[in-house]
Amino acid sequence: MAVMVRLRDPEHGCEWDRVQTFATIAPYTIEEAYEVADAIARDDLHDLKDELGDLALQIVFHAQMAAEDGQFTLSEVLDGISDKMERRHPHIFGDDPTGGHHRWEEIKAAERAAKADDPSVLAGVALALPALERAAKLQKRAARTGFDWPDVEGPRAKILEELEEVAGATNDEEREEEIGDLLFAVVNLARFHGINPEEALRKGNAKFERRFRAIEAAPGFTGMTLDEQEQLWIAQKAR
Known part of the structure; x- marks a missing residue:
């Protein structure tokens, strides 16, 4: 905090740090x-260890800007x-023997209801989340x-239906909408299997990169x- 106060000092601080706002720092927070x-x-x-330090700096940065604004x-x-x-773990910090991780979502839902800003069960699912992760959260909330x-x-069945609708789209705008629906349906399938779609795609990306780098080196x-490249790809997959 002392370092950040110094960096944000209006007279003697860093010219870059002084002019930052919540909005300009947010992308760095996500990146870290x-x-x-x-x-x-x-x-x-x-x-x-280094990256956790970078992420902690982002929290300090936001908190310092908020403190300056009172x-x-x-x-x-x-x-x-x-x-x-403590509130969400009453069986650990309180005297509720019925507490447990199974009550986490129940307690969160009660907290959201108490705020009463938005009564929807979908309230609070952050717009800034990666699209796959946000889709999964929306689906889980709706399922409750x-x-x-x-x-x-x-x-x-929904995936097959959406594939047909992608094929039947007549322009780019329709295709974009239908592909969005298709991806949403795939996320739903992942949810039913208990798979995090964001993590699954991250691993899929890593697998593709590993295999492509291998055949690219030929x-x-x-x-x-x-056809020749495809044969290399098939051979690489078999390894």
């Missing part, structure tokens, strides 16, 4: 969170999350009301025909 996830995926604890301090941020964790398929055959790759 992804870099933390990347270090974990690579099992690089040295990098993880809104809240870093201490209040930390007090708030501590209070929230009973608005859900009875079994996995529902989302499977002599004369860029001059090969598509």
Whole structure:
């Protein structure tokens, strides 16, 4: 905090840090969170230590800007999350023997209802979330009301239906809409199987990159025909 106060000093601070706002810093906050996830995926604890520091800096940055505006301090941020964790774990910090992780969502729902700004069960699903992750959260929230398929055959059939609608689209605007619906249906299928779609796609990306880098290294790759490249791809998949 002392470092950030110095950087934000109106007279003697850094010319870049002084002019930042919540909006301009938000993209860096998201980027640092992804870099933390990347270090974990690579099992690089040295990098993880550094990336956690970078992410912590983002929290300090936002808190300092809020403090300058008289809104809240870093201490209040930390007090708030501590209070929230205690409130959501009554079996650990309270005297409720019926508590447990199964009550987490129930307690969260009660907290949202108490705010009463937006009565929808979908309230609070952040717009800034990656689209796949947000789709999964929206579906989970809707399912709590009973608005859900009875079994996995529902989302499977929906995917086939949406594929047909993509094929029947007559212009780019329609195709974009139908592909959006198709992706939403795929997320639903992942949810029924208990799979995080964002993590599944991240692993799919990593697998494609690993395989493509391997075949790309073949002599004369860029001059090969598509059939020749495909044969390399099939061989790589078989390894």
